[in-house]
Amino acid sequence: MERQKHFLPQDFPALKNDSFLRAAQGQKTHYVPVWCMRQAGRYLPEFQETRAGQDFFLTCRTPEICCELTLQPLRRFPLDAAIIFSDILVIPQWTLMTYMIEGSGSSTMSKAKRWLYQHVDASHRLLRLLTDVIVDYMVGQVKAGAQALQVFESHAGCLGPAQFAEFSLPYLREISRKVKEQLKNESLEPVPMIVFAKDGHYALEDLSRSDYDVVGLDWTISPLTAREQTGNRVALQGNMDPCALYAPKERIGEIVKKMIEEFGTQGYIANLGHGLYPDIDPEHVGAFVEAVHKHSRNLKEQTWTGHLENSL
């Protein structure tokens, strides 16, 4: 609490680059903004050095180290957003219940799902509790300076449409509604909210009608399908296959170009369809970021030239 007094958002220096925030709200930008999930991560040698031998939770509780880890990828690449390095176990929703019950990761999540089928009421009670905690946590993040929020539902693919509609969507909706409500009640500016339901291909339309500003996409969703199902209700974020970063740099450029052409340059934030893997070459991450900026600028200019020619 004491710390917050020193870091109130109004004391922040003015933003030099607002393309991410503008795109998240569907406003015009000069190019497509880009960031990478898990951009502060193990693929960076400097990350491994800073983290070496440190306890994970201690790291999360030490603002100086979090700040260093947050800034590391920005020193290397002209990313359009800095992601606060924090503890994934404080952020995720349904997902969180899964980890609580499984005790560890699992490929089928069958223990947690067994719970959902056998203890319907208790599951809802637990999810309601978690929702309240998450709302408070997210509002706290905004008070501490966060200018956008992303909610992950990492296990939508395990759930399927019926369980997602019963056990995830209502809580995801409650989170966005309540966060926005609380910010308003405390006379704070709203921040753009992103929802990313991994493998939730069946839920895109519902998510686009859920008080979120941006819907994140994994790499199994084609841009055209995503635009069809979400209409103009939200901006989209994603979704290059993280493994495409193993390809030669020229090939990465081609994949990025096609992706931007299909998503369009408006209401779009470029990202991967999942987090960066630890064995990705940082130079290829640089090639990805550069390609997004280059091809989206070119595309915007072409469109602009097209407009001019049409009006002559």
Add this chain to the structure above:
Amino acid sequence: MERQKHFLPQDFPALKNDSFLRAAQGQKTHYVPVWCMRQAGRYLPEFQETRAGQDFFLTCRTPEICCELTLQPLRRFPLDAAIIFSDILVIPQWTLMTYMIEGSGSSTMSKAKRWLYQHVDASHRLLRLLTDVIVDYMVGQVKAGAQALQVFESHAGCLGPAQFAEFSLPYLREISRKVKEQLKNESLEPVPMIVFAKDGHYALEDLSRSDYDVVGLDWTISPLTAREQTGNRVALQGNMDPCALYAPKERIGEIVKKMIEEFGTQGYIANLGHGLYPDIDPEHVGAFVEAVHKHSRNLKEQTWTGHLENSL
């Protein structure tokens, strides 16, 4: 080869129950046929007993044991298909390349995918080789008496639309085309072929235009979406969440009823959306099978009564 002389399909006793084969070809049946992926599996105590201490590959090469394992679930439940217990490593396609490269399972399959991005030509050469092996193997299965074939692509969700279109779909199509061609060349009757691409929600339309008779679905696909995307080109198979078998028996009945109502009783084979898990109670598997038969018979009768009333 010697063995085949003793087990030629024409020596088989006449089929007592052809509802599975009829449904696979979109023909009328008195009820919806049902089987379960991995129905001969570890959830059965008698399976564990037979398999105890036996080498897995030795089991696969011993026809008497395979026969016993194949028949075990049929002694318990009125299933409409017996699944030959065999070695998964001889059957799957892209999937197979994955296991060859990863050396073991992996949640992201990033090593195999890295290969696809870095060694495009070599990947295609390997997949072509595997395709030929699989075609020969499947034709051999039919000669040995198999009356239907299912091809699994377990990793469609790892691939995404672009890689699936390049590295999986062409080979899946080649398999069905070549198997049917070879059967014809050898004057053998064609058998229904099922394709099941786990997490391949984006590929349903393509799969329904691929010389397969049945498209299998995982539990993330809603029946209505599946029918929309596959038209009347194929029968559908699936797709109850295997974890729904953890629910109380009455609840299983409700879920099955809704599933059949949504798929319809025509051109439909009931199944799970993935294999049975080892900790499923066999009695709940029985409840699933019984519910499919009961609700589909009821639904067929209602439709029939409806027709009668309309014609009066």
